[in-house]
Amino acid sequence: MENSRFDQILDGLNALVIIIDANRRIKFANKAAKKKFGDSVVGESFVRIVRQPDCLAAIDAVMNGEGERRVEITIGASPSATFEININSVGQGASNETRVALTFEDVSQIRDAQLMRSEFVANVSHELRSPLTALAGFIETLSGPAKDDAGARERFLGLMDKEAARMKRLIDDLLSLSKLQGKERIRPSGHVDVHLLVQRVIATLTPISEQEQKSIDFKNNSKITTILGDEDELIQIFHNIIENAIKYGALDTEVSIEISDLDHVAGLDGRVLAASVSDKGAGIAAEDIPRLTERFYRVDKSRSRIKGGTGLGLAIVKHILNRHRGRLQIESEVGAGSTFTIFLPIGEK
CATH class of the missing domain: 1.10.287.130 (Signal transduction histidine kinase, dimerisation/phosphotransfer (DHp) domain)
Structure with missing residues (x-):
């Protein structure tokens, strides 16, 4: 009865808990550990899930009565998980063999x-x-x-x-x-007319578009007049995305900007304003797309520096969209150009 209550307590923990015997055989695993390593983990050798010599040496030390140990290990490859493991002696089992508890904390x-x-x-x-x-x-x-x-x-x-x-x-x-x-957790409360805002950004970027020999086509298909947002921050978003399309599009091509309304976008609440910016540039390889919003990540470092990029523009866009509870979607095909779509919740007026 006492063991049953003890097991229930361990099952309620978020941390992974495993108890092993002197032969490194797993005698108990709580629910969190079973979820990570499989329901059939009890009865198997601990070496099946953890093979790192430092961890096994620490277990042997605790088994030999040398006191508590703490080690850090990495499990898995892609993605990997790093755990800090507390290793303690928990007395003896029914057969008077020493048992050791390992508590895994995901760090x-x-x-x-x-x-x-x-x-x-x-x-x-x-x-x-x-x-x-x-x-x-x-x-x-x-x-x-x-x-x-x-x-x-x-x-x-x-x-x-x-x-x-x-x-x-x-x-x-x-x-x-x-x-x-x-201030990322503080949602903005201002009212912004995105149509007028984009027109202002286009006017600001006209000298660059003329220098880069690009035309800009802007279509507003939205019936929404204003959304909740921070005007200066939304200017940063559109300035960055449109300027990138101008700079990285092919010569004598068009940058297309289109605003529309959507009733629903996965992960966002309520109606959404969608603004897409498309170029006819070299495109981006599929493996690079997930990393574009990382700080200082550049697909082509030399070209980015020539164009005056800092490698932080899309990271800034990501943080602004997080504050506005919005999303950025990037679609691209090598040799066919890219489309960056900004989704912004309309919000209550």
């Missing part, structure tokens, strides 16, 4: 966040170091060999201006990300 998200943070710092350092190194080299040249060379001075000052502008864009995007993360 995958924590480790992923730590990895993302370290990669983010490394990427920021690299992105800032490149223009700073270039600026330092130009300054050294202008202070030395090209000091009295008017032609070189004009050329280098132009390059310095571009590198300084690149750093400013990066810092502006980093500040935008920081602000968005701070």
Whole structure:
């Protein structure tokens, strides 16, 4: 009876709990452990699910009375899961054999966040170091060999201006990300006319579209006048998506923008405003699409830098859409162009 109550308590835990005997045979697994490793795991050898030498050595140490141990292991390949395991002796079983309890705590998200943070710092350092190194080299040249060379001075000052502008864009995007993360859980309450907003963004981007030899076709099929949102943030979304379509579309092609209403979109509540932006560019490979909203992820790094991209634009779009409880859908075919569709809940007026 006592064991039954104890088992019920362990079954109620979210953590995975496994109890093994001196032969590393699994004598008990709670519901969470069975869900992870299979219902038939009880009676099997623990080595079937965990083979890492560090974990097995820690189990042997606890079996030998050397006290509690804690180890971290990674199980699986794609996707993998990282667990922190507490290993404790729980006395003896019916046959007077030592038994050990292993409690698995899933720390995958924590480790992923730590990895993302370290990669983010490394990427920021690299992105800032490149223009700073270039600026330092130009300054050294202008202070030395090209000091009295008017032609070189004009050329280098132009390059310095571009590198300084690149750093400013990066810092502006980093500040935008920081602000968005701070208020991502607070849903905006302003009223925004998306039709007028897109027209403003197109007007702002007209010089770039003319320079890139692209025409813009805008169709508004929506009967909705306004939605709930933050105007400045929605401008950021449309500016980023439309500018990308202009910059990465093929020469002498058209960027198509269309706004429409949808009664329902999976994962969103109520009626939705859908805004699609299509280009006729090189397209994006299927394996790259899921990673496009990652910070500093670029399909073509050299081309992105030439076009003035920071690698943060779509990450900013993702955070803004999260705040607006919206979604981004990316459809693309290599050689046939891409379509980025923004779904925004209309919200109550």
